[in-house]
Amino acid sequence: MFRTLRTAMQDNPLDASQIEALAKANQMASAGNPAGAAPLFAELARELDAPHPRRAANLHARAAHAYADANRPQLALEQARAALNLFIQYQMAARTPVFYANITRKFTNKGMTGAAAAIQNEFGSRVGSIPAQSQGPARPIVRHGALPTNCPKCGGPIHSDSISWVDNQTVECEYCGALIRSTPNR
């Protein structure tokens, strides 16, 4: 019933140096240093492409945002392409349209019109054809508890739109694979 594949991936967590790099990148990003964070996210994403493509996809997305924040449109575009290709390939239906909309908006707001147009031209129709998942049985009506806003292990943000519940009280960090327990609602 719960995602056995994701649970199996838990058996291969990131190694200690990868967790350290990820925690450092998250710290830099939240401290307003996207130029420092971006290459760390991009390097981790590259390392994880083969063994953990879903985590790699999320890391490419973080790298894309960080490069855009650091005013590096060409690098941001490369990372956004890598993220979207993986999101679509692995049918990450909740994540794909959210990232597509957010990164396109960021490119536009920052005057990176070439990058925005490239993403829209290359991915607009592919993203638009992804079936919406929100009405399907993929979201059982369960009273989950409250989650922290960041992963206690790597510091990555926990997105309500893309969390993966392992059981009723536990989610898996989409970056490092740590299991995070929710606090019961009272």
Ligand SMILES: [Zn+2]
């Ligand atoms: Zn984590």
